[in-house]
Structures are given as structure tokens and as C-alpha cells.
Amino acid sequence: MKSLPKFTLALGLLALAAFAIAACTPQEVQVVQTAIVEVEREVQVTVVVEPTSVPPQQGGTIITSSFADPTIFNPILWNDSPSATVSGLLFLSLVDQEPFTGELVGEIASGWEVSEDGLTYTFTLRDDIEWSDGTPLTANDFKFSYDAIASELVETARKSNIELVDNIELIDDHTVAVTFSEVDCTALGNFTLGMMPSHMYAADFTDIMDSPENTAPSVVSGQFAFQEWVPDDHVTLVRNDNFVDGAPNADGWIYRIFADESAELAALLAGETDVTGVGAQFVSTIEGRIASGDPLDIFKFFDDGYNWIAMNQANPDNPQNGFEDLNEDGAYTEGEPLLPQDPHPILGDPAVRQAISHAVDVQGIVNKVAFGQGAQIPSNVLPAIGWAFDNTLQPYEYDLEKAEAILEEAGWVKGSDGVRRKDGQRLALTLETNAGNETRENIIVLVQDTLNGIGFDITAQAVDFSSMIGELLGQTFDMILLGWTGKGSDPDDVGLWEYRFDTVGSGFNFTSYYNEEMEAIGQAAKTLPGCDPSERAEMYADTQRMLHDDAPYVFLYNPLANVIWNTRVEGIDPGPWRLWYDVQDWTISP
Amino acid sequence: MVGGVLPPTETSNPTWTVEFADVRTYVARRLLQAIPTLLGVTIFSFALTRLAPGDPVQLMTFDPKMTVKSREILRHQLCLDRTTVEQYFIWLLGSQECNTRGLIRGDFGDSLYDKRPALDMILERVPATLELTGTALLIGILIGLGIGIYSAAKHGTLFDSLSRIFAVIGQAIPTFWLGLIMILVFAVILRWLPVGGRYTLSIEGTKNFFDHLKHLMMPAFVLALFWIAILSRYMRTEMLEVIRQDYMRAARAKGVPKRKVYFRHGARNALIPFITILGPAIAGLLSGAVIVERIFSWPGMGRLAIDAVFQRDFPLVMATVMIGAVLVIGGNLLSDILYGAVDPRIRLN
Numbered sequence: 001m002k003s004l005p006k007f008t009l010a011l012g013l014l015a016l017a018a019f020a021i022a023a024c025t026p027q028e029v030q031v032v033q034t035a036i037v038e039v040e041r042e043v044q045v046t047v048v049v050e051p052t053s054v055p056p057q058q059g060g061t062i063i064t065s066s067f068a069d070p071t072i073f074n075p076i077l078w079n080d081s082p083s084a085t086v087s088g089l090l091f092l093s094l095v096d097q098e099p100f101t102g103e104l105v106g107e108i109a110s111g112w113e114v115s116e117d118g119l120t121y122t123f124t125l126r127d128d129i130e131w132s133d134g135t136p137l138t139a140n141d142f143k144f145s146y147d148a149i150a151s152e153l154v155e156t157a158r159k160s161n162i163e164l165v166d167n168i169e170l171i172d173d174h175t176v177a178v179t180f181s182e183v184d185c186t187a188l189g190n191f192t193l194g195m196m197p198s199h200m201y202a203a204d205f206t207d208i209m210d211s212p213e214n215t216a217p218s219v220v221s222g223q224f225a226f227q228e229w230v231p232d233d234h235v236t237l238v239r240n241d242n243f244v245d246g247a248p249n250a251d252g253w254i255y256r257i258f259a260d261e262s263a264e265l266a267a268l269l270a271g272e273t274d275v276t277g278v279g280a281q282f283v284s285t286i287e288g289r290i291a292s293g294d295p296l297d298i299f300k301f302f303d304d305g306y307n308w309i310a311m312n313q314a315n316p317d318n319p320q321n322g323f324e325d326l327n328e329d330g331a332y333t334e335g336e337p338l339l340p341q342d343p344h345p346i347l348g349d350p351a352v353r354q355a356i357s358h359a360v361d362v363q364g365i366v367n368k369v370a371f372g373q374g375a376q377i378p379s380n381v382l383p384a385i386g387w388a389f390d391n392t393l394q395p396y397e398y399d400l401e402k403a404e405a406i407l408e409e410a411g412w413v414k415g416s417d418g419v420r421r422k423d424g425q426r427l428a429l430t431l432e433t434n435a436g437n438e439t440r441e442n443i444i445v446l447v448q449d450t451l452n453g454i455g456f457d458i459t460a461q462a463v464d465f466s467s468m469i470g471e472l473l474g475q476t477f478d479m480i481l482l483g484w485t486g487k488g489s490d491p492d493d494v495g496l497w498e499y500r501f502d503t504v505g506s507g508f509n510f511t512s513y514y515n516e517e518m519e520a521i522g523q524a525a526k527t528l529p530g531c532d533p534s535e536r537a538e539m540y541a542d543t544q545r546m547l548h549d550d551a552p553y554v555f556l557y558n559p560l561a562n563v564i565w566n567t568r569v570e571g572i573d574p575g576p577w578r579l580w581y582d583v584q585d586w587t588i589s590p
Numbered sequence: 591m592v593g594g595v596l597p598p599t600e601t602s603n604p605t606w607t608v609e610f611a612d613v614r615t616y617v618a619r620r621l622l623q624a625i626p627t628l629l630g631v632t633i634f635s636f637a638l639t640r641l642a643p644g645d646p647v648q649l650m651t652f653d654p655k656m657t658v659k660s661r662e663i664l665r666h667q668l669c670l671d672r673t674t675v676e677q678y679f680i681w682l683l684g685s686q687e688c689n690t691r692g693l694i695r696g697d698f699g700d701s702l703y704d705k706r707p708a709l710d711m712i713l714e715r716v717p718a719t720l721e722l723t724g725t726a727l728l729i730g731i732l733i734g735l736g737i738g739i740y741s742a743a744k745h746g747t748l749f750d751s752l753s754r755i756f757a758v759i760g761q762a763i764p765t766f767w768l769g770l771i772m773i774l775v776f777a778v779i780l781r782w783l784p785v786g787g788r789y790t791l792s793i794e795g796t797k798n799f800f801d802h803l804k805h806l807m808m809p810a811f812v813l814a815l816f817w818i819a820i821l822s823r824y825m826r827t828e829m830l831e832v833i834r835q836d837y838m839r840a841a842r843a844k845g846v847p848k849r850k851v852y853f854r855h856g857a858r859n860a861l862i863p864f865i866t867i868l869g870p871a872i873a874g875l876l877s878g879a880v881i882v883e884r885i886f887s888w889p890g891m892g893r894l895a896i897d898a899v900f901q902r903d904f905p906l907v908m909a910t911v912m913i914g915a916v917l918v919i920g921g922n923l924l925s926d927i928l929y930g931a932v933d934p935r936i937r938l939n
Contacts, residue, residue, distance in 0.1 A: 045800050061793055071704045079650055079703065155667040155705070209689075209705060227793065231714060233889035234791050252793030258786065259884035259893050262770055267785040270778045285695040331658040461727035466644030466902050473648055484654070495654040506661050 046374040060588025061252040062569065064275045065264050069257045074214040075194025076149050079157045081486075086235055086255060089580055090220040091194025092244075094123060094142060099575025099582075102489030104382065108137065108195065108221075118183040118529050122587055123329045125174040129244045131197050133217045139176040141166045144198035146191075151205040156383075161190040175235035185531035186490045195221065219470050223584045226255050232257055235344070248584035249571075268564065271293075274588070275572070275579075280373035280439070295567040301576035302384050303561040306377055307440075308553040309431070309447070310359070311353050312477055314341040314512035319475035322502025322512055332500040337497075341512045347478065351410035352427075353551040357396040358403040359450050366557050369442040374557040379544035381491045382558055384576060387533045388491040392539040393548060395555070404454050412455070420455035423520050428457040432471070433481040435462035440481050443556075475510050485561075489577065491540045494522045497547070513552040518543050613927060613939030620926075624919045631915045632693070632908075639715065639907050640674045646702050646902040668702060681908065698912070701898075708909035711894065718788060719890030722883070723875040725810045730817020735864075737818065738825025739857055741834060743823055760819025769812050769885035776808065786887030787883055793825030809886040813879055817871075824867065828860035835859075861932050873918040 070083040075091045078084055096107040112123045129137040148154050150162045164187065167179045180187055197219040201208055203220070213219075217226045221244075224237035235255040241247045256273060258264035265282050267273045271287065278286060283298075290296050313321065323336040346352055362376040378395040381388050412420040412427055420427040431448060433440040441462045448460040463471075473478045487493070495501050498519050502510040525539035548555070563574045571586040647665045665671045669680060669688040681699060684692025691697035698708040741750040777785040784790065788805050789797050832838065833856060841851045880892030891910075898906035929936045 034602075062789065071701075077705065152663075152667070157653070157656065157660075157664060159663055160653075160655050160657050163657060163660065200703065215706065228795060230889055231711065232893055233718075233787060233887070236791065236795070238793055254791050254793070256791065256887070257889075258887045263773060263786050263887055264775045264883055266770075266778050270781060270785050272785055332664070357597070424786045464644065465900065466646075466649055467642075469648050469652055470645060480681060483613055493654060503658050506648070506658045508656075 003217055045124070048406055056249050056571075056585070057587040057589060059251050060249075060590065061254055062250050062275065062583065062586060062588060063254045063256060063273045065256045065258055065267060065273045066276075067258050067261055067264055070229070070255070071228075072214050072234060073217050073226065074208070074211075076145055076154070076158055077156050077214065082255070082257075085580070086237070087194055088222070089224045089237060089253065089583070090217055090222045090226060091196070092129065092137075092221045093194045094125075094191040095188055096192055096581075097359065097489060097577040099573075099578040104192070104489070108142070118120075119181075120177055120179045121187065121581055122171070122175065122177045125176070126244070127174045129221060130242055131199075131221055132225050132240050132242045133219050134242070135197070135219070135220055136173075137195070137197075138173045139170050140173070140193045141198045142176055143170055144201070144203075145193070145196045148196065148201075148205050149193075150209055151208075153205045154208050158193065161193065165190070176178040179573075182492045183527045183529060185526055185528060185536065186488075186492045189488055189490060197221070223248050223580075227252070230488060232259070241417055246584060249587045250583075253583070256311060265273060268296075268566070271566060273566075274569050275563065277562050278564060280371040280559070282564060283371060296564055297567055298562055298564045299407070299574045300373075300560050301574075302375065302382065303485065303559045304382060304384060304487045304489070305483055305575070306380075306382060306487075306558045307374075307443075307481070307483035307556040309356075309479050309481045309556065310472070310477075310511050310553055311347045311479050311551070312344050312475060312511055313348050313353075313552065314475060315344055315348075316476045316478060318342045319504045320512075321504055322499035322507075322509060322514065331503060332370075336500070338514065341502075341514075344478070346427060349410060350550065351406050352412070354396075354549075355403040355406040355410075356441045356451065357551050357554050358399050358406065359454055360396075360447055360554050360556070361398045361450060362395065362556050363398065365443055365446055369439055369446065370557065370559065373560040373562075375560070377555050377558050379548040379555055380493060380496075380553075381540055381544050382487065384558075385491050388540045389535050390544045393541075393544055394549075396548075400450070400454055407455065414455050418455065419457045426457060427455060428459070429478040429480065430461060431479040432461045432463055432468055432477060434465040434468050436465070444481055472510050473505055473507070475504050475512065481556075491536075492522075494519075494525050494526055497522065498551070511552040513547055513550065515550055518546040521546075591678045606695050613930065617923065617927070620923050627856050628915055630914070631911065633678070636678050636681065636908060639902070640677065642902075644902045646670070646904065647863030649901060650702070664775025664920065668793065681905070693912070698909035701906045702903050703901060708903075708906045711906065712891065712909055712913060715889060715891045715894055718884070719879060719886060719892065720875060722806065722809055722813065722888055722890060723879050725806060726813035727871060727875065729810065729814040730821055733814070734818040735857075737822040737823050739829055739852060739860075740824070742826045745830060745833075745851055750826075752759075753826070756849060757819045757823045760815045763815075765812055765816070765881045766885055768815070769808070769882060772812065773885070786885070788889060809882050809888055811877075812885075815884045820867075821864070824864055825860060828863055828864055829856060832856045832860045861931065863934060865925050865928045868928070869921040870918075871921070872924060873914070873921035875917075 044265060066082050066085070068080065068082045070078075070086050071080055072083055073077050073087050073090060075087045075093070078087055092108050094107065094109050094472045095104045097103065098105045108129060109123045109124045112121050114121055123142075124139075125139055125142070131137055146162055146165065146168055149156055149158050158347060164180045164182060164184055165178060169177045169179070171177055176428050200213050200219050201211060214227065220226065220240060223240055223243050225240045227236040227238045229235045234257060237253040237255075239248050239251055256267070258267065261282070263278055264273075264276060265278055265285070268276050268278075283300075286296060286298055290298060320341055321332075322341065323332050324339045325331075326336050327333055366374040366376065375383070376395045377383070378393040379390070381390065383389045383391070407420060411422045413422070415421045415426075431444050434445050435441070444460040444462070446457040451458045468480065468482075472480050472482070495508045497509055497513050497515070499509065499514050501507040502512050502514075505519060521539050521542050525536045525543070528536055528539075563579055565572055568589045569586055570589065571582070573582060575581070647661060647668065647670055651661045651664065662671070669677065669685070672680070680688050680690065680692070682693050684690050684695060684697065690699045696709070700706060701708050701711055704711060707892045737753050741753040744750050773785055776783045784805050789802050790805075838851060838855060841855050842848070844880075879888070879890060880896060882888065883892040894906070896908040897903075898910060
């Protein structure tokens with residue numbers, strides 16, 4: 001029989017292949033059990049540096065990476081973080097975040113004054129800034145950029161940046177007054193967008209959408225100038241010799257795009273890239289490499305965002321706006337009263353929401369799923385905003401017995417199938433998240449498991465992101481797990497909790513949450529004349545407590561992000577809020 | 591391409607001019623038939639993209655700082671506040687107001703996110719994809735057919751067994767796994783080859799051929815492995831059928847050398863089913879490398895199409911679908927024509 005040895009050979013090879021595959025399964029990842037909620041404070045240390053005559057190392061290229069491609073380099077048109085990163089190196093903005101505190105400080109602005117009524121901000125601009133072609137950067141560039149956002153010829157997701165702006169008045173070449181229609185303590189945050197070189201565009205905004213400057217900017221104000229963009233491959237920038245704070249030491253900056261996170265990590269380990277950030281699952285690999293002497297360094301910081309599970313308080317079969325739409329324009333108009341919602345048959349009961357909050361083992365989730373890279377939060381303000389974060393407020397304690405007791409007391413009793421019921425309503429809910437995000441998919445399974453253990457009947461589903469957003473904003477969901485990022489350094493988030501933002505299909509109060517007192521305090525804190533931080537902090541302490549108790553969300557955790565760099569890059573000093581702010585001072589050893 | 595490898599047989603030469611005219615009318619008729627097909631594809635796929643859940647304006651403005659008013663302004667500017675039927679005719683025929691000249695004038699519309707013509711975005715990625723998939727297919731055909739013919743000729747030997755095992759493994763190994771393992775071994779540990787990309791990046795932007803080849807090597811191999819596996823199995827089976835035919839024995843009996851019998855008489859007849867898979871393979875040249883492109887950061891088409899779907903970038907989705915449809919129709923037409931070239935007994939009508 002000829003086929004027998006062949007068969008044996010095939011079996012042997014298959015076995016070999018199986019061994020090879022088994023040998024390559026990832027090793028058990030050590031879970032780091034630390035959870036520091038307090039933010040590390042930056043300590044000001046004065047270092048006396050001996051004056052030295054050696055100029056910093058010149059030349060070299062800084063190569064960074066991302067797993068998403070930029071789309072557009074126009075500072076008022078971009079809508080994604082890779083474009084924001086590149087655009088941030090090309091164009092200076094009026095104000096920007098201080099790298100370590102997140103506070104808004106002047107970049108092009110050298111200072112500003114606020115009028116007594118709090119409505120007019122008069123900015124003084126630095127007079128020594130030139131565009132890379134030698135044209136001076138003036139207040140007109142600022143006015144042009146923000147008027148462009150308002151223009152009906154410009155399609156941009158930035159329209160909200162100018163919504164409260166009544167008027168922009170040029171006082172002289174380097175002074176500009178911006179008048180708002182209402183007092184808003186977060187107003188400055190609208191001016192962090194880069195400024196466009198007005199002399200490169202038609203004054204009537206007609207060429208903004210089609211300008212070649214959008215994909216290949218020829219005139220810039222930032223540290224680097226544009227050289228080349230090969231979509232899905234890389235963006236190359238070169239030193240801007242005209243940069244106001246001195247030309248960068250490095251010759252260039254390259255943004256490499258990897259479609260796959262593992263490939264991105266491989267490039268860093270192979271020394272092909274210099275600076276990047278990695279997902280939580282890779283942090284222990286990097287730390288192991290550093291311990292074994294690889295030329296890498298890591299900086300970890302709490303990201304300005306958090307993960308949550310939204311719990312819909314209104315009936316998903318009957319989504320309604322939170323206000324009576326008296327003029328039937330589909331949106332909230334000043335003065336339209338609250339419309340009481342048809343409550344969710346289960347989640348409309350605050351006891352159920354609190355029981356769920358007690359039943360979710362957030363610390364366990366962080367350890368098991370987020371590889372220890374995160375910290376549980378009690379409410380909606382992040383510890384990184386030190387002045388507003390209420391550090392006396394404790395997160396919901398993980399306590400299944402307490403959760404069960406709350407449910408019992410509220411009348412939800414177990415039926416013969418182990419699922420609780422009240423007035424014939426089974427405690428059955430759907431919990432969704434976006435497919436493809438492994439961390440989130442794991443979290444919903446863990447949550448499903450614990451909740452089913454105390455008498456819920458949870459269906460966990462991972463759905464396409466776009467469809468999920470449709471359900472979320474359309475308010476046809478029970479529970480959805482998602483996260484906020486880029487929350488910024490101001491605690492204000494009234495858009496998530498007020499009834500006027502409860503608009504089916506587009507509003508962000510998609511849980512149909514309503515608390516009159518909390519709404520009043522939130523508004524007062526946002527529009528406090530003078531915007532005194534300590535006064536605002538007291539108000540935010542109240543709103544944090546109310547949100548914690550009312551539990552419209554299960555507040556999960558604040559993820560720990562990271563920057564990793566090859567030690568051939570020197571002078572890098574990342575802050576939690578910004579990385580590239582001093583890239584002109586970085587040097588690359590050959 | 592495949593027909594060119596084999597010299598035309600003497601019998602087909604005299605009738606070539608007649609056949610050529612036939613082929614011309616045949617192609618013309620098939621192209622005319624393609625027009626209603628493509629129109630059907632536009633209606634069907636346009637309806638599908640709009641009826642599927644998910645709204646690009648919601649995605650673009652998924653930011654709590656965004657107000658309802660701003661969102662509706664954007665929706666109006668993008669002409670997404672109109673009915674699906676209106677949007678279809680705008681996309682097909684063009685509209686001044688919506689800033690598109692329409693498909694019938696070759697304008698696929700602008701990407702909602704990149705604000706650039708969708709066709710440009712596709713065309714600038716086509717060369718990279720064709721280079722990768724073309725190289726892989728070529729390697730696949732040359733090696734795959736070679737292995738297939740040889741193992742049929744050496745039926746039952748060790749080589750035959752090994753090639754069959756190889757074919758099973760080659761088809762079974764997941765591309766992403768093999769790709770990552772190769773990156774780990776050759777790029778991270780040994781540092782012989784680059785992790786990914788098309789060439790080494792520098793601000794001087796100089797590109798040299800050997801550097802380019804080094805970047806192409808791993809992804810092309812991973813992709814070719816699949817083709818080698820499939821084609822060698824196909825070719826071996828067909829060849830085994832053909833070898834048993836009487837004319838093969840007759841040719842051998844006449845004293846024609848073995849090699850000539852196998853290649854001229856055997857392989858040519860075994861090629862017909864192979865051409866059946868070549869048509870779809872050509873259509874797949876633009877889409878068949880999604881995973882490999884992803885692992886090796888190859889700046890091709892694959893990722894563009896996938897992202898466009900997830901982001902609901904309607905104009906870009908439609909542009910990829912239309913180009914895909916044209917390629918499928920073209921690929922099938924090409925393989926039908928090739929049948930005639932490889933086997934003169936098959937008439938096109």
C-alpha cells in the first residue's frame with residue numbers, strides 16, 4: 001500500500017505545524033495590579049545647567065507612527081486625530097494646552113483680556129511670527145480662519161466652534177476682539193484650531209474646499225513644513241527654517257502609517273520608528289524590553305477620556321425628544337419646555353441602574369481586559385482636571401450582595417428560571433458595543449456574566465460602529481458600552497445631561513437623563529461670571545455627586561495611555577496633554 | 591498572457607483572421623451587454639449603501655460639543671438631506687449645487703472625509719496594489735503551474751506527496767499569521783528585511799530598485815504562497831486527467847520527446863479549467879490583498895475600500911464598487927476570449 005507512508009508523512013508534518021503554531025501563542029501576560037487614581041503632579045525642578053558652547057546635534061529625521069491615515073491638512077477642515085497631529089505641527093493656533101496641566105495658554109496670542117461682562121475677549125498676538133514664505137502672521141489670519149468656518153461655502157464639522165461667537169473685530173494687525181453671545185467659561189477652547197494663511201486663499205472663501213493647500217500646504221507657521229503625503233503610507237515634513245522659536249534641530253519628521261497595531265509595534269522594536277504609542281496589551285512587552293536593555297523609554301499618562309456604559313432611561317421602543325418641540329423645527333428652541341419621557345421598563349428605575357453600577361467589577365475589568373492600564377472613576381470629571389475633580393467621592397463599590405439587596409428592595413424578585421421579574425417585566429436587557437474593539441468586546445462579556453449571575457438576562461452584542469452610533473443617537477438601545485476621548489481640560493459637559501440636548505437622532509443626552517437641580521448647577525458653573533476655578537470647583541463637586549447617584553452611566557475607567565520612544569531621540573519631554581510641543585528642541589543621535 | 595507562452599498550433603494559423611473578426615464582434619456585443627449590467631449594479635449597490643444602518647454625518651460629528659444645528663448644516667451641504675432617489679440621480683447625472691458632475695461624466699463625487707475626488711483616491715493606490723498582487727500572481731502561476739505539471743508527471747513519487755502536503759498547508763495557513771511570523775523573524779529578530787511599507791522613508795525621498803525589492807519580497811511571497819498552493823493542486827489534477835488520454839499515448843508512441851508531450855499536448859489541454867479561475871483572479875487583483883496589505887503596511891486599495899465601508903463614505907464606496915464591477919466583467923470576458931485562444935475547438939458566439 002503506497003498511501004500509508006504518505007498518510008503518515010502528512011500526519012507528521014501536520015503535527016509539526018501544530019507544534020509550531022502552539023509555540024507561537026502569546027505568553028501569559030502579567031497583569032499589573034496597580035491602580036493609582038491620583039494624578040502624578042509635575043514638580044517644578046530648577047536645574048542649573050552649565051553654559052555650554054557645544055550646539056545641539058543637528059540633522060536626522062524623527063519617525064513616528066500611527067495606525068490611521070490622515071485625511072486633510074487644512075486646520076479648520078480636519079476631523080480625525082492623525083490629521084490633527086500633522087496639522088498641529090504645520091499650523092500654530094491662537095491658544096493651546098499647556099503640556100503638563102492642560103490649561104489653555106497663548107500660542108500665537110501673547111495675552112488676552114476679558115471684558116467685565118465676560119462677553120468680549122481681546123487678544124494680543126505675538127508680532128514676531130512669520131509664515132514660512134516670509135509674510136507676517138496677523139490678526140487678519142485669525143479672523144479669516146474663523147469667518148471661514150462660519151461661511152456657508154465651507155463644509156466642516158467645526159461649526160460649533162463659532163456658534164457662540166457674535167463678532168470678530170480687528171483692532172489692529174496684532175489685536176483682535178471676539179464677542180460672544182453668552183458668557184461661556186469654555187469659550188477659549190474654541191480657539192485651539194490652527195490658523196490658515198489668509199493670503200493663500202480667496203478672500204470670499206470660494207476656494208477653501210478645493211484648494212491644493214488642503215492636501216499639500218505650501219505655507220505654514222509651525223515647526224515643520226509639508227513635503228509629501230503618500231496616502232496610507234506616510235507623510236513627510238521638513239524643518240521650517242522660519243519657525244518663530246528657532247528652526248528644529250531635526251531635518252525632518254515622518255509620520256508612518258501602519259494598518260496593523262502589531263506591525264506598528266514590530267517597526268518600533270526593529271528600530272524603524274522613533275516615537276509611538278501602543279495599546280494596553282503591548283505595554284508589558286515594551287516594559288520587558290526596556291528592562292532587558294533595549295534602547296527604549298516609556299511615559300505613561302492618564303488619557304483625557306473615560307469608558308462608560310450608557311443606560312437608556314427612556315423607552316427604546318418610543319424614542320422621544322426631551323423637549324416639547326412647539327415650533328416643530330426638529331431641534332430645541334429657547335424656551336421650549338421639558339417633555340416627560342415614556343420611561344424605560346427596566347432602566348427607568350434608578351434602583352436597577354444603581355444595582356448594575358454595584359455589580360460591575362471595574363477594577364477586575366481593568367486588570368483582566370485593559371492589562372492594568374486604567375483606573376476606576378467615580379463620576380464624569382477626570383482626576384487629571386485636578387482643580388475640579390472631587391477626590392472625596394468614591395466609585396461604586398463592587399458588591400454583588402448589595403446589588404441583589406437593592407434589586408430585592410425595589411421589587412425585582414427571582415422567578416423559576418433564575419431571572420428577576422417585577423409586575424411581569426423580566427429583567428432582560430441588551431448590552432452592545434462596537435465590533436472589532438477587542439477590549440470592549442471582552443468587557444461586555446464580563447459584565448454579562450456577572451449580571452446574569454444576580455438575576456439579569458443580558459444579551460451581549462458586538463455590532464458595526466456606524467450602526468451602533470445610529471442606535472445610540474436614535475435612542476433605541478438598552479445599554480451601550482463606549483468611551484469619550486479628547487474631553488479637554490475643562491470639566492464642562494452639559495451637552496450630555498440637559499433635556500434640551502435630548503434630541504432623537506442627534507443629541508448627546510441619549511440616555512434621556514433629567515435632573516433639574518443638576519442642570520441648573522451645570523449651567524451656572526459654565527456661565528459663571530469671571531469663571532473663578534474655586535467657585536466652579538464647588539459646583540462641579542455637586543454635579544459629580546448627583547451624576548454618581550443618579551447613574552445615567554456606569555462610569556468605568558480612565559485609560560492609561562503611553563508614549564514610547566527610542567533613546568536615540570533626546571530632549572523629548574512628553575506631557576499628558578501634549579507630545580510635540582517642543583519637538584524643535586529634540587535631537588537625534590546618529 | 592498564458593496563451594503567449596504556448597506557440598499557436600499550425601492548424602489554427604490559417605483561420606486566425608476570420609477568428610479575429612469573430613472575436614471583435616463578440617467583444618463588442620459583450621461590452622454592450624455590460625451597460626445594463628453596470629446600471630443594475632449602480633441601482634442595487636446605491637440602494638444598499640443608503641438602506642444599511644449608519645449615517646456618515648452622525649459619524650463625522652460624533653462629538654458632544656457638536657450642536658444639532660451645526661450637524662444639519664453639514665448634512666445639507668453634503669446633500670445628504672435629500673431622498674435616496676434624488677441622491678442617486680445627483681450621483682449619476684451630476685448637480686451644480688452638490689458640486690459633482692455625475693458618474694456619466696466620469697465624476698464619482700468627492701470623499702466625504704477627505705474632500706477629494708474618490709476616483710483620484712483610488713487611482714493613486716492602484717499602482718501599489720497591482721504591483722503586489724501582480725507579482726504574487728505571476729510567481730503563483732509560474733511556480734504553481736510548474737509544480738502541478740511536474741508532480742502529475744511524477745505521480746506517486748516523494749515530490750508529488752510533498753507538493754500535495756505543501757498545497758494543503760499553503761492554503762490552510764492564515765495569511766495574517768504567516769505575515770506576522772515572517773515580520774518577527776526576518777524584520778525584528780534578524781533585521782534582514784523591513785517591517786513594511788513600499789520603500790525606506792527619508793526626507794530626501796530617494797528610491798532605489800533594490801530597496802524596493804526588499805520591501806516587496808515578504809508580502810509578495812505570503813500572497814504568492816496562496817496562489818502556488820491553489821494552482822499547483824488544480825494543475826496537478828487536470829494534468830493527471832489529460833495524461834491518461836489516448837492522444838498523449840499516441841504522441842509518445844510516435845516518438846515525441848517526453849517534455850514536448852507534456853508541455854505542448856498535455857499542459858495546453860489542462861489549461862482550460864485553469865483559465866476559468868484566472869478571470870476572477872484578475873478581478874481580484876485589486877481586492878485580493880486586503881490582509882497582506884494591512885500586515886505589511888502596503889499602501890494599496892484594500893484598506894481604502896474597507897475603511898470607506900466602515901465610515902459610510904458613500905461616494906468612495908460607490909467608486910470602489912463600480913471599479914470592482916468593471917473588473918469582474920472585464921476579467922470574465924478575458925477568460926472567455928482566452929478559452930478560444932487556448933482551445934480552438936471552443937467558438938465564441
